[in-house]
Amino acid sequence: MAASVAARFISPFSRGFSSSPSSLICPTPLLFGLSACGSLSSLRVRVGNANCSWTMTLKRYASRESMLRSKTFDGVRPRGLVEVKQAVRTDTDKQALLMTRHPDSPAGARSLRVAIIGAPNAGKSTLANQLLGHKVFPVSSKVHTTRQNATGVVTHGSAQIVLLDTPGLTSTKRGKRHHLEESMLGDPQKSLHEVDMVLVLVDACDTWSQYGLDFHTMSCLKQHADVPAILVLNKVDAVKPKRKLLEITENLTGGFIGGSNRAGPSKRKIVRGVDVANVEPPLRDRPGSIDEGNPGLIDSTYSCNEAAISEDNGQKDRVWWGFKEVFMISALNNEEVDTLKAYLLKQARPGVWTFHSEVITNLTPQAICANIVRSHLLENLPQEVPYCITQSTELWEEGAGGELKIVQKLIVSKKSHLKLLVGRGGKIIRCVVERTRADLANVFQQEVMLKMGVYLQQK
Numbered sequence: 001m002a003a004s005v006a007a008r009f010i011s012p013f014s015r016g017f018s019s020s021p022s023s024l025i026c027p028t029p030l031l032f033g034l035s036a037c038g039s040l041s042s043l044r045v046r047v048g049n050a051n052c053s054w055t056m057t058l059k060r061y062a063s064r065e066s067m068l069r070s071k072t073f074d075g076v077r078p079r080g081l082v083e084v085k086q087a088v089r090t091d092t093d094k095q096a097l098l099m100t101r102h103p104d105s106p107a108g109a110r111s112l113r114v115a116i117i118g119a120p121n122a123g124k125s126t127l128a129n130q131l132l133g134h135k136v137f138p139v140s141s142k143v144h145t146t147r148q149n150a151t152g153v154v155t156h157g158s159a160q161i162v163l164l165d166t167p168g169l170t171s172t173k174r175g176k177r178h179h180l181e182e183s184m185l186g187d188p189q190k191s192l193h194e195v196d197m198v199l200v201l202v203d204a205c206d207t208w209s210q211y212g213l214d215f216h217t218m219s220c221l222k223q224h225a226d227v228p229a230i231l232v233l234n235k236v237d238a239v240k241p242k243r244k245l246l247e248i249t250e251n252l253t254g255g256f257i258g259g260s261n262r263a264g265p266s267k268r269k270i271v272r273g274v275d276v277a278n279v280e281p282p283l284r285d286r287p288g289s290i291d292e293g294n295p296g297l298i299d300s301t302y303s304c305n306e307a308a309i310s311e312d313n314g315q316k317d318r319v320w321w322g323f324k325e326v327f328m329i330s331a332l333n334n335e336e337v338d339t340l341k342a343y344l345l346k347q348a349r350p351g352v353w354t355f356h357s358e359v360i361t362n363l364t365p366q367a368i369c370a371n372i373v374r375s376h377l378l379e380n381l382p383q384e385v386p387y388c389i390t391q392s393t394e395l396w397e398e399g400a401g402g403e404l405k406i407v408q409k410l411i412v413s414k415k416s417h418l419k420l421l422v423g424r425g426g427k428i429i430r431c432v433v434e435r436t437r438a439d440l441a442n443v444f445q446q447e448v449m450l451k452m453g454v455y456l457q458q459k
């Protein structure tokens, strides 16, 4: 990824850069800010003009050989010591303009639209952020952090992957309990109408998920059986012993991956008293028939498996026979995420891109900020309190020194919630402000001045 970004963006500016970071000369673009990051061996600068801006990390390598050996360049011969990473836009108008720019598809362009679905807290947004290389989607240890579908764009060489991060699949009853908007219940299903592939993310250390797919995931898969599905077991870092992963995979796939039984007789496992590896799915349930585009048949024949598949609280089937591939990853530690990304890039089919290559997400900068605030509220406040806070952006302004000035307004409806939000001596709100500020500075690669006002709603 870094290689292609470097290759694409170095050219317009590289003539002006010398090969040493200490003697940086900038041509037409303006230098917004300069900050040393970490050690003296690397320097991060933000450059841009009225239309665009980039953040560049200039690295000092021990020798030219070590630079060329560096994995960052991925075999591409760099021009100078410049490695470029696109920054997420902070200007709403420019972001809106970018979204309408004509996609700059190269000759031989390929594209793939992928939805990430799964139960709440499975790690969908963590994975989407890792695939993007930017923390633009909200992550927290509480459920229902993501409120609506959001798009991320990965452009690598001639391939573009459009990722749809979706809210966790849930029931209307739970939706009411967590004050969820209607979009949260409908968006995951909606996302499947627009994609070429679906990643079904399963939390491998969740005891319930280990024995089969949940009802909502199954119903999504059944309704969109024509969309190739990939099983992604996440949080494998927390699963011990590791052989348990095979057992979980078999419980979720029935041993059928990509149309063949990969379990083999020695690995047969019993799912709640049923030897799933020993059960052949009915012919019309096999992935081959799905590819032939006969989604309606899946629903009508599914009951054939009833006797063979475990029964849990009235849920008759929890095994999906049609997974094309299985990946085992740790999104948090970025383990095997690159393998998954490489697979997705390979799956991209000839076709023009949907977005201009500079687009990273369809979210506005304010929405990214609101997401980050929300994730820190969820992390720092107990039970239902963070779900009852209304947020709005009061100020969003670029200061004279290039810093981003943001004022967020938080409204609570109960005095008790206000007390918890502020914390003793303002401890909680200070923590939320500081962590949000740090995350925003990281996403926008810019200095951020953040203030939060907390208000009690007048009855």
Ligand SMILES: Nc1nc2c(ncn2[C@@H]2O[C@H](COP(=O)(O)OP(=O)(O)OP(=O)(O)O)[C@@H](O)[C@H]2O)c(=O)[nH]1
Binding pocket: 118, 119, 120, 121, 122, 123, 124, 125, 126, 127, 138, 139, 140, 141, 142, 143, 144, 145, 146, 147, 166, 167, 168, 169, 234, 235, 236, 237, 238, 329, 330, 331, 332, 333
């Ligand atoms: N141990 C471990 N934790 C993970 C991993 N991936 C995500 N998490 C954690 O799981 C929690 C939920 O992650 P999210 O990305 O918010 O999950 P989500 O599926 O988007 O959640 P919803 O918005 O509720 O749908 C966070 O605390 C993450 O840090 C992983 O690979 N290993």
